[in-house]
Amino acid sequence: MPTISKKSTAMPASAIRKFVPLADAAKAAGTKVYHLNVGAPDIKSPKCALDAVVKKCGELDHISYTNSAGLMELRQGLVEKYYRKIGINIEVPEILIQVAGSEAFAVAMQLTCDEGDEIIVFEPFYTNYNTFAYLYGITLKAVHTDIHQDFALPPVEEMEKLVTPRTKAVLISNPSNPSGTLYSRKDLESIGELCRKHDLFLISDEVYREYCFTDEPHFSAINLPGLEQNVILVDSVSKRYNLCGARIGCVISHNKEVMAAAMKYAQSRLCPPVLGQYASIGALDTPQEYFDETVKEYIKRRDCAVDMLNAMPGVYAPRPKGAFYTIAELPVDNAESFVKWMLSEFRLDGATTMVTPVSSFYKTPGEGLNQVRIAYVLEVPELEKAMKILAAGLLAYPGRTL
Amino acid sequence: MPTISKKSTAMPASAIRKFVPLADAAKAAGTKVYHLNVGAPDIKSPKCALDAVVKKCGELDHISYTNSAGLMELRQGLVEKYYRKIGINIEVPEILIQVAGSEAFAVAMQLTCDEGDEIIVFEPFYTNYNTFAYLYGITLKAVHTDIHQDFALPPVEEMEKLVTPRTKAVLISNPSNPSGTLYSRKDLESIGELCRKHDLFLISDEVYREYCFTDEPHFSAINLPGLEQNVILVDSVSKRYNLCGARIGCVISHNKEVMAAAMKYAQSRLCPPVLGQYASIGALDTPQEYFDETVKEYIKRRDCAVDMLNAMPGVYAPRPKGAFYTIAELPVDNAESFVKWMLSEFRLDGATTMVTPVSSFYKTPGEGLNQVRIAYVLEVPELEKAMKILAAGLLAYPGRTL
Numbered sequence: 001m002p003t004i005s006k007k008s009t010a011m012p013a014s015a016i017r018k019f020v021p022l023a024d025a026a027k028a029a030g031t032k033v034y035h036l037n038v039g040a041p042d043i044k045s046p047k048c049a050l051d052a053v054v055k056k057c058g059e060l061d062h063i064s065y066t067n068s069a070g071l072m073e074l075r076q077g078l079v080e081k082y083y084r085k086i087g088i089n090i091e092v093p094e095i096l097i098q099v100a101g102s103e104a105f106a107v108a109m110q111l112t113c114d115e116g117d118e119i120i121v122f123e124p125f126y127t128n129y130n131t132f133a134y135l136y137g138i139t140l141k142a143v144h145t146d147i148h149q150d151f152a153l154p155p156v157e158e159m160e161k162l163v164t165p166r167t168k169a170v171l172i173s174n175p176s177n178p179s180g181t182l183y184s185r186k187d188l189e190s191i192g193e194l195c196r197k198h199d200l201f202l203i204s205d206e207v208y209r210e211y212c213f214t215d216e217p218h219f220s221a222i223n224l225p226g227l228e229q230n231v232i233l234v235d236s237v238s239k240r241y242n243l244c245g246a247r248i249g250c251v252i253s254h255n256k257e258v259m260a261a262a263m264k265y266a267q268s269r270l271c272p273p274v275l276g277q278y279a280s281i282g283a284l285d286t287p288q289e290y291f292d293e294t295v296k297e298y299i300k301r302r303d304c305a306v307d308m309l310n311a312m313p314g315v316y317a318p319r320p321k322g323a324f325y326t327i328a329e330l331p332v333d334n335a336e337s338f339v340k341w342m343l344s345e346f347r348l349d350g351a352t353t354m355v356t357p358v359s360s361f362y363k364t365p366g367e368g369l370n371q372v373r374i375a376y377v378l379e380v381p382e383l384e385k386a387m388k389i390l391a392a393g394l395l396a397y398p399g400r401t402l
Numbered sequence: 403m404p405t406i407s408k409k410s411t412a413m414p415a416s417a418i419r420k421f422v423p424l425a426d427a428a429k430a431a432g433t434k435v436y437h438l439n440v441g442a443p444d445i446k447s448p449k450c451a452l453d454a455v456v457k458k459c460g461e462l463d464h465i466s467y468t469n470s471a472g473l474m475e476l477r478q479g480l481v482e483k484y485y486r487k488i489g490i491n492i493e494v495p496e497i498l499i500q501v502a503g504s505e506a507f508a509v510a511m512q513l514t515c516d517e518g519d520e521i522i523v524f525e526p527f528y529t530n531y532n533t534f535a536y537l538y539g540i541t542l543k544a545v546h547t548d549i550h551q552d553f554a555l556p557p558v559e560e561m562e563k564l565v566t567p568r569t570k571a572v573l574i575s576n577p578s579n580p581s582g583t584l585y586s587r588k589d590l591e592s593i594g595e596l597c598r599k600h601d602l603f604l605i606s607d608e609v610y611r612e613y614c615f616t617d618e619p620h621f622s623a624i625n626l627p628g629l630e631q632n633v634i635l636v637d638s639v640s641k642r643y644n645l646c647g648a649r650i651g652c653v654i655s656h657n658k659e660v661m662a663a664a665m666k667y668a669q670s671r672l673c674p675p676v677l678g679q680y681a682s683i684g685a686l687d688t689p690q691e692y693f694d695e696t697v698k699e700y701i702k703r704r705d706c707a708v709d710m711l712n713a714m715p716g717v718y719a720p721r722p723k724g725a726f727y728t729i730a731e732l733p734v735d736n737a738e739s740f741v742k743w744m745l746s747e748f749r750l751d752g753a754t755t756m757v758t759p760v761s762s763f764y765k766t767p768g769e770g771l772n773q774v775r776i777a778y779v780l781e782v783p784e785l786e787k788a789m790k791i792l793a794a795g796l797l798a799y800p801g802r803t804l
Binding site: 005115258 | 465
């Protein structure tokens with residue numbers, strides 16, 4: 001009997017999705033599960049996006065390949081109708097459509113690093129960065145940020161300590177998944193300084209750009225002066241417009257060498273999903289009010305979640321300024337055991353709540369063991385119910401440390 | 403200025419898509435280009451597939467993620483409405499939806515091989531096998547097959563000579579892209595014998611299964627007795643139903659370890675494109691007549707292409723039994739130069755023909771230098787025009803060897 005590769009055997013399972021079987025079992029047994037574990041919002045997609053797909057499928061008689069870089073109409077539309085409007089000035093050859101943000105950052109990592117090379121990240125960081133780093137033999141070096149300091153960046157000298165001759169890039173998610181931290185222009189400038197000094201790429205994952213809860217606008221890394229050749233922007237169309245399943249993202253850079261190489265990766269998988277590209281073209285006509293409404297809604301949810309969390313004895317959760325996540329520190333021995341216990345043992349009126357343990361979002365061993373990520377992707381009344389269950393669960397949990 | 407990874411710099415450009423800029427330039431200058439270079443058929447998608455998307459987009463208010471393994475309705479539908487009907491008996495846990503055949507074989511290669519491991523292929527083979535082998539550090543060892551023997555497999559002893567301690571899998575495309583060769587049950591049995599004897603995986607890429615031009619039905623590797631733990635089937639829903647842009651395929655195996663590891667890769671990219679999954683669910687209701695008509699149409703086109711090719715002085719093209727490609731040997735010094743010359747220099751009544759040089763489909767240096775792949779994806783009248791241009795081009799080409 002043949003054996004699978006060592007790489008595949010040792011590959012870590014998704015920290016976010018690995019408890020799905022427990023949730024499925026709970027549901028099969030009749031339990032209602034409140035999902036605060038995945039960033040899968042319940043917000044409606046813009047109607048213009050779905051209408052565009054309906055129209056195209058009515059007109060076309062077959063769905064053929066597109067150019068590997070994506071449909072020109074979509075690339076041009078993004079440049080003119082979206083990026084220009086928000087002050088990101090790029091030309092069509094500087095944008096390439098990807099199979100969602102996932103492909104975009106996976107390609108960016110490969111574009112910058114050979115096996116054995118290193119990328120500086122800020123922990124806690126999106127756990128799939130880890131997965132792809134593992135697959136490509138890249139080492140992630142984590143700058144630690146602390147929940148009790150609102151995950152603020154340390155001074156540039158602290159970050160610089162991680163730079164070695166193998167360091168090729170800095171990878172930041174802004175606003176951050178999983179912490180919701182929004183990095184300021186000043187933060188970006190200090191990271192930019194590091195990249196300029198050491199000739200590093202700056203991979204900026206901005207898929208949550210439209211979900212910022214402050215008055216100052218989001219500052220994109222691509223607008224850092226003097227870093228035109230360093231910055232690779234990772235973006236998601238499907239995340240922005242609540243079309244997560246459409247799987248459309250993009251990679252953007254002023255660096256010609258980066259874009260030429262990105263095209264080779266793009267050609268190897270032929271083309272991005274075409275129906276999702278049609279939805280994305282339609283989504284470009286989304287009115288500003290859509291985002292305004294969405295942000296207003298998320299602020300309500302964030303405040304609901306954060307207020308209720310901090311009212312629970314022994315729980316601490318910062319009030320994030322972006323994305324739709326917050327990290328909470330819980331009075332538990334081990335967040336992973338707690339999550340499992342909630343799914344398999346704890347019920348309140350026939351329901352339970354699912355959250356994500358975040359220890360695997362940290363690189364430093366032992367960090368985040370009592371923390372969970374909460375995606376506030378439910379409407380307030382549902383979110384309240386989910387939080388009440390979490391509160392009750394914390395009181396009943398045998399591994400409670402308070 | 404930062405520099406991109408060595409891996410990205412050295413990565414080969416797509417052999418199929420690298421001449422696209424020349425074709426674009428020709429078109430921009432007003433030249434009509436007959437595309438026989440990509441396997442992008444002009445056959446209509448089944449109406450039920452497009453209707454299903456229209457219906458879903460009318461009903462839904464947002465496009466969310468699906469399970470990483472794909473929608474249960476699609477997996478179950480494929481098992482019951484498609485595979486069972488064609489004599490492939492699998493259960494739902496044995497099928498996982500992928501981002502087209504491209505992701506399916508890329509994952510299968512990683513599932514079976516670590517860096518430095520080897521896969522046996524049959525040259526000429528699909529050039530993107532090379533690209534992914536390159537990215538994963540896998541060595542392809544090619545069993546040579548000859549155009550003048552209709553690309554028939556050599557005896558098993560010949561193949562066995564390529565087996566080393568690092569060999570982990572055999573990868574076959576049946577029917578073959580690029581040669582259109584259809585492998586018989588006997589062929590598969592001899593490959594299966596090799597895999598059993600040396601504990602190798604057999605990755606069987608059957609994306610062209612419904613395009614067979616013989617009376618005997620296609621024999622799937624997954625039905626090889628005693629090889630249940632060895633075979634990994636790579637399939638494409640979007641290719642089968644002329645929905646190439648939908649980007650939906652699957653990986654199938656009875657081997658539980660393979661499927662569990664495939665799920666980890668699937669989770670790393672969250673989920674397959676959802677709109678394409680809807681199209682695929684709709685496509686499951688495609689009547690058998692659709693395939694009968696399509697096959698009839700391809701036989702006409704194949705005969706047109708092959709007859710016209712063999713009527714050109716110095717040209718030889720076998721009559722393939724499957725897929726929608728044939729390889730032709732041309733009286734030219736170098737097929738790549740010829741293809742470039744056709745695109746940039748040769749015009750007949752303001753038109754030219756684009757085909758794909760196949761030397762990069764061979765692993766053995768020097769093989770296939772005067773061969774091209776012709777995808778007969780145009781209707782007969784158009785195909786005839788394209789062939790006339792090719793014939794005239796061959797007579798005028800300065801590097802003609804006849």
